[in-house]
Amino acid sequence: LENSIEACLQLGYNGILVTPHSELITQCPPEIRWFESLPFVNVLPHVQAIIHHGGIGTAAQALLASKPQLIMGYGFDRVENAMLFQGLGVAEFLPRKEWTPAQIAAALQRLTISTEVHRQCLKWAGLTDPADALTKACDAIEATQPRSRSIVPESFFVPHTKITHPAGFEGLSAEKRELLALRLKQKKSGNNAK
Numbered sequence: 001l002e003n004s005i006e007a008c009l010q011l012g013y014n015g016i017l018v019t020p021h022s023e024l025i026t027q028c029p030p031e032i033r034w035f036e037s038l039p040f041v042n043v044l045p046h047v048q049a050i051i052h053h054g055g056i057g058t059a060a061q062a063l064l065a066s067k068p069q070l071i072m073g074y075g076f077d078r079v080e081n082a083m084l085f086q087g088l089g090v091a092e093f094l095p096r097k098e099w100t101p102a103q104i105a106a107a108l109q110r111l112t113i114s115t116e117v118h119r120q121c122l123k124w125a126g127l128t129d130p131a132d133a134l135t136k137a138c139d140a141i142e143a144t145q146p147r148s149r150s151i152v153p154e155s156f157f158v159p160h161t162k163i164t165h166p167a168g169f170e171g172l173s174a175e176k177r178e179l180l181a182l183r184l185k186q187k188k189s190g191n192n193a194k
Contacts, residue, residue: 001025004051005032007104016043041065048112051104054078054093059085066125068111068118072099089120138176145175 001017001024008015008031015032017025028034040058044050044065052058054073059081062069069091073082082093092107111117129136 003099003101004104005029006101007108008032010101010105011108013048013108016047049108051108054082056081059091060128063088063090063121063124064128064130066121068114068121070094070104070107070111072096088124089117090124142173142175 001019005015005017005028009029013031016038017028017032017034018036018038019025019034020036022036025034040061041064044062044067047067049068049070050058050062051070052062052072053075054071055078059069059071063085069085071078071082071085071091071093072095073079073093074096079093079095082091085091086093092111094103094107
């Protein structure tokens with residue numbers, strides 16, 4: 001955190017620091033305001049860029065707000081997320097060993113003045129519709145499956161058992177209804193066994 005704060009000060013940027021871990025904050029200069037939490041959906045539209053750890057939720061919210069991202073990518077899937085968003089042209093990934101005030105400041109400056117980064121942020125924000133995300137994800141998964149066979153392996157079925165489709169799911173494809181009915185049946189039989 002200290003290196004990120006120092007980089008913002010070097011650039012003359014005011015900053016908002018969001019972390020519930022007060023023990024990580026040794027000193028917060030007046031140019032940096034610290035909050036335990038904030039609603040990113042309301043805050044991100046008003047910032048120039050965001051520095052973060054590479055969590056997919058934070059990265060997705062920054063993408064929706066069309067804001068450039070500087071990502072350390074520390075832990076779990078965060079390095080992969082950082083590289084993915086860098087590949088989209090909306091972020092820079094700095095590995096932990098390069099996370100110095102000078103490197104952070106240089107990356108932030110590149111991100112905030114680049115017309116190409118700005119263009120990519122607007123492009124990807126325009127292609128992102130949270131209300132339609134589930135349908136698009138299901139369609140993308142279905143597109144990878146051959147049409148001639150079910151996406152549910154035969155080994156999942158119990159012989160001589162008819163699977164009925166729940167009412168109200170007529171808008172789903174046959175594969176989606178089949179998978180949903182199977183999951184509901186498995187959940188029901190698992191609850192009865194307890």
